[in-house]
Amino acid sequence: MDNYLIDREALGQFIDGLMKQKPLPANTPEDLNTLRENAIKELDDRLGLAIFGSLSEEQLNQINQLLDDPAATPEAFQQFFTSAGLDLQKIISDTMTAFGKEFLGGQNE
Amino acid sequence: MNNEFASFEKMPASTPDQPADKISAEQIEEIAVVGEQHDDTPRATYQERGAKAEAAAGNQPATESPEAPVAVQASETAPEELSAEEVQQSVLDEVLQAHEPIHSESQFTATENQNSLKDKIRETINKAKNTRGFKIVVAGLLVASIGLSLAACGGAHNASNNQEPTTAFEQTAVSGEQANGVSYDYRHYLDYENKDSKNAYDYSLVDRYGDRDATIDGIMDVAERNPEALASYAYQILNEEEKQELGIDGMNMTQIDDAMSNDENGGKLQKDILTELEEVLKDENSTRFDYYLENNFEETSYVYFIDDNNDGTATPEEMHIGYSTTKRDGAPQVNILRKANTADGKTVWVLAADINLKCGGQVNYSKGEFPEGVPKIDQDSPDPETTTKPTPETTTETTTQWGKSGDPHAGEDVTKSPPVDPNSQKSKEENDNTNKGNQGNSNTKPGSSSNNTDSNKKPSNPDRKSGGENQGGSSTNGNNSAPKGDESREQSGNESQRQAQEQNQTGGDNNTNSEEEQRVADGDF
Incomplete structure (x- = not known):
C-alpha cells in the first residue's frame, strides 16, 4: 500500500490544475515537485480527516471494526457510509472545493 | 483579491456536470464560519501554514526573497519544510473545528476528549490507508468527482x-x-x-x-x-x-x-x-x-x-x-x-x-x-x-x-x-x-x-x-x-x-x- 488514502494520481491532477492557475513558487523543478507533493499530501490528509471527522465516535468504532476485517469488501464500506447517512461523494467534493479555494486564495493574498 | 472561486470553477471538479458544482459558495463560507467561531485568528491558508512552518524552522519567508519567480506571498521552499506531522496536525485541527457541531452534540467538548477523538480519527485514517476495500471506494468517488x-x-x-x-x-x-x-x-x-x-x-x-x-x-x-x-x-x-x-x-x-x-x-x-x-x-x-x-x-x-x-x-x-x-x-x-x-x-x-x-x-x-x-x-x-x-x-x-x-x-x-x-x-x-x-x-x-x-x-x-x-x-x-x-x-x-x-x-x-x-x-x- 502507498501512504495515501486517496488515489494519488487523481489528487495530483487536481493539484496540477490548481498550479496552472496559480503557479507555486519554486526556483527549480525539484522544488516545484516537492511543493506539489506536499500539496497532494495535504489534500489527501484533508480528505481523510473530512471523511472520518464526519463520523461520530460510535461510527468511528464501527468503521474501525470494518477496517480490521480483512474480508471487508468495497461494497461493505459503501454500505457503511450509506447506513451512516454520509454522502461521501459530497464530502470529497466539498473538501476539494474548499482546498482549491484556499489554495488559490492563499496565493493571492 | 481576485475572484478565486470563479477561477476555481474552471477546474474539473467544478464543471457543470460534476458534483462539486452543487456545493454553493455559501456552504463553503458556512464551514469557514464554523471554524472561526472557535478561533478568532483568521484561518491560515495553505501557503501561510507553509510559511509558518518555515519560520519555525528558521528560514526566511519568500516575501523577502527577490528571487521569488512569481508574485506569490510564500516562501521559496516553504511547504517543503513543513513536516508531515505538522501538516496533518494543522489539517486535523481545522477539520475538527469545522465539524465541531457534530462532535459537540456527542459531548466531545473537553480537550481531553477531543484529543482522544483526534487520536481515534488518526488511527482510523492510518488503518484505512492500508485497507484496499476502502481505498477502492474512495478512489472511485474521487475520480467521479x-x-x-x-x-x-x-x-x-x-x-x-x-x-x-x-x-x-x-x-x-x-x-x-x-x-x-x-x-x-x-x-x-x-x-x-x-x-x-x-x-x-x-x-x-x-x-x-x-x-x-x-x-x-x-x-x-x-x-x-x-x-x-x-x-x-x-x-x-x-x-x-x-x-x-x-x-x-x-x-x-x-x-x-x-x-x-x-x-x-x-x-x-x-x-x-x-x-x-x-x-x-x-x-x-x-x-x-x-x-x-x-x-x-x-x-x-x-x-x-x-x-x-x-x-x-x-x-x-x-x-x-x-x-x-x-x-x-x-x-x-x-x-x-x-x-x-x-x-x-x-x-x-x-x-x-x-x-x-x-x-x-x-x-x-x-x-x-x-x-x-x-x-x-x-x-x-x-x-x-x-x-x-x-x-x-x-x-x-x-x-x-x-x-x-x-x-x-x-x-x-x-x-x-x-x-x-x-x-x-x-x-x-x-x-x-x-x-x-x-x-x-x-x-x-x-x-x-x-x-x-x-x-x-x-x-x-x-x-x-x-x-x-x-x-x-x-x-x-x-x-x-x-x-x-x-x-x-x-x-x-x-x-x-x-x-x-x-x-x-x-x-x-x-x-x-x-x-x-x-x-x-x-x-x-
Missing part, C-alpha cells in the same frame, strides 16, 4: 465521461454501420466537447474498479462501439485456439482491426469476436480480474482518426490503433488472467491483458513491449526520459508472477508456478519491464508485420496474415492453450517453466542470465 482527464491516457485529451453525447455534432456520421456490416459508435471517443481526443478508446471505466461484472459490461460496451478496441482485446485476451476458430490467428491487432473494418465479412467477424470475448470474460472458472493501481511507465494503446475523406467524419476505415508511452501514477487498472495448461499438464494463471480503466480500457504493455504492427505515436505524451522514475523496490514472489506494482492485485489464490531462483528475481522496475512480456516476447514479436509500423494509415493489405506466417506455426506444444495470442510465446513460456523447474530440482543456477530471466517473466513463471 473531478472528472479525470489528461496525460494518464497517453495523450493530451481524453473522452472522460460516460454520459451520452448530446451535442448534435455529426451524431449520425460518427456512429452507424459500414457497408460490410461493421457497427461503430465513436461519439465518446470523439467527445463532442473535445472532439480532437486522440488518446483513449472511449469513456472512463474507473467507476467499475473492483466490480468484475461492471468491468466486463464496460469493456464489452467499449468493444461494441469501437472495432479498434475490440481488435486489441481480441489480440490480447483470446488464446490461439479461439483465434483459430475466428480466423484471426497469426494476426496482430492492426490486422484484426483491418479485417473488421475493410473485409467484406467484417461485420460478421466483429460479431463473432464480440461473442467469443464476452464468453471468455464472463467465464469465472477460467478468467480472473485482478485490480490494482499502476505507477510505472507503460506503452498504451489508443485510437486515432485520420480523415481520409476530408469530410470530418470518422468511420472504422479511418480509425486506427496507435500507442504511446506514458507514466502512470496510481492509475486504476485491471489485469485479466486466464487459466492455461502447460506442456507438463499443470494449470496456471497467465496474464492475458492489462487494461487501463481510465481511458476506456486501453490495453497496456511494459515499456518496449508493445507488439509490432502498431505505430507508435507519442502525440502530446510526456517524455518518459524526463520524468522521475519510481524508486525500484524488491519484488515479491507474487509480483514476480503477475504484478507490475506493489499495490493490491494478484490474488493469493494464484496457482503457484514453479519457484524462481531468488537470484533471478528482478527489481520491481525490471519486473515491470518484463512481466508483461507474456503478452509478447520482444524477441518473438507476435503477429509482427513490419509493413505496418511506419505508416499511420490503416493497411488494407490482402497479405496481412503474413505477419502471422512469419512467426506462427512453430509451436511444439500443441496442447498448450495459454492465451498468449501466438504460439511462439506459449513455447517461450513453457520453456521458461521447464527451466524454472529444472532449476528448482537441481538447486538452480544462481547465475541465471538475463535472457532466461526474461523468458521466466514472459511465461509468468
Whole structure:
C-alpha cells in the first residue's frame, strides 16, 4: 500500500490544475515537485480527516471494526457510509472545493 | 483579491456536470464560519501554514526573497519544510473545528476528549490507508468527482465521461454501420466537447474498479462501439485456439482491426469476436480480474482518426490503433488472467491483458513491449526520459508472477508456478519491464508485420496474415492453450517453466542470465 488514502494520481491532477492557475513558487523543478507533493499530501490528509471527522465516535468504532476485517469488501464500506447517512461523494467534493479555494486564495493574498 | 472561486470553477471538479458544482459558495463560507467561531485568528491558508512552518524552522519567508519567480506571498521552499506531522496536525485541527457541531452534540467538548477523538480519527485514517476495500471506494468517488482527464491516457485529451453525447455534432456520421456490416459508435471517443481526443478508446471505466461484472459490461460496451478496441482485446485476451476458430490467428491487432473494418465479412467477424470475448470474460472458472493501481511507465494503446475523406467524419476505415508511452501514477487498472495448461499438464494463471480503466480500457504493455504492427505515436505524451522514475523496490514472489506494482492485485489464490531462483528475481522496475512480456516476447514479436509500423494509415493489405506466417506455426506444444495470442510465446513460456523447474530440482543456477530471466517473466513463471 502507498501512504495515501486517496488515489494519488487523481489528487495530483487536481493539484496540477490548481498550479496552472496559480503557479507555486519554486526556483527549480525539484522544488516545484516537492511543493506539489506536499500539496497532494495535504489534500489527501484533508480528505481523510473530512471523511472520518464526519463520523461520530460510535461510527468511528464501527468503521474501525470494518477496517480490521480483512474480508471487508468495497461494497461493505459503501454500505457503511450509506447506513451512516454520509454522502461521501459530497464530502470529497466539498473538501476539494474548499482546498482549491484556499489554495488559490492563499496565493493571492 | 481576485475572484478565486470563479477561477476555481474552471477546474474539473467544478464543471457543470460534476458534483462539486452543487456545493454553493455559501456552504463553503458556512464551514469557514464554523471554524472561526472557535478561533478568532483568521484561518491560515495553505501557503501561510507553509510559511509558518518555515519560520519555525528558521528560514526566511519568500516575501523577502527577490528571487521569488512569481508574485506569490510564500516562501521559496516553504511547504517543503513543513513536516508531515505538522501538516496533518494543522489539517486535523481545522477539520475538527469545522465539524465541531457534530462532535459537540456527542459531548466531545473537553480537550481531553477531543484529543482522544483526534487520536481515534488518526488511527482510523492510518488503518484505512492500508485497507484496499476502502481505498477502492474512495478512489472511485474521487475520480467521479473531478472528472479525470489528461496525460494518464497517453495523450493530451481524453473522452472522460460516460454520459451520452448530446451535442448534435455529426451524431449520425460518427456512429452507424459500414457497408460490410461493421457497427461503430465513436461519439465518446470523439467527445463532442473535445472532439480532437486522440488518446483513449472511449469513456472512463474507473467507476467499475473492483466490480468484475461492471468491468466486463464496460469493456464489452467499449468493444461494441469501437472495432479498434475490440481488435486489441481480441489480440490480447483470446488464446490461439479461439483465434483459430475466428480466423484471426497469426494476426496482430492492426490486422484484426483491418479485417473488421475493410473485409467484406467484417461485420460478421466483429460479431463473432464480440461473442467469443464476452464468453471468455464472463467465464469465472477460467478468467480472473485482478485490480490494482499502476505507477510505472507503460506503452498504451489508443485510437486515432485520420480523415481520409476530408469530410470530418470518422468511420472504422479511418480509425486506427496507435500507442504511446506514458507514466502512470496510481492509475486504476485491471489485469485479466486466464487459466492455461502447460506442456507438463499443470494449470496456471497467465496474464492475458492489462487494461487501463481510465481511458476506456486501453490495453497496456511494459515499456518496449508493445507488439509490432502498431505505430507508435507519442502525440502530446510526456517524455518518459524526463520524468522521475519510481524508486525500484524488491519484488515479491507474487509480483514476480503477475504484478507490475506493489499495490493490491494478484490474488493469493494464484496457482503457484514453479519457484524462481531468488537470484533471478528482478527489481520491481525490471519486473515491470518484463512481466508483461507474456503478452509478447520482444524477441518473438507476435503477429509482427513490419509493413505496418511506419505508416499511420490503416493497411488494407490482402497479405496481412503474413505477419502471422512469419512467426506462427512453430509451436511444439500443441496442447498448450495459454492465451498468449501466438504460439511462439506459449513455447517461450513453457520453456521458461521447464527451466524454472529444472532449476528448482537441481538447486538452480544462481547465475541465471538475463535472457532466461526474461523468458521466466514472459511465461509468468
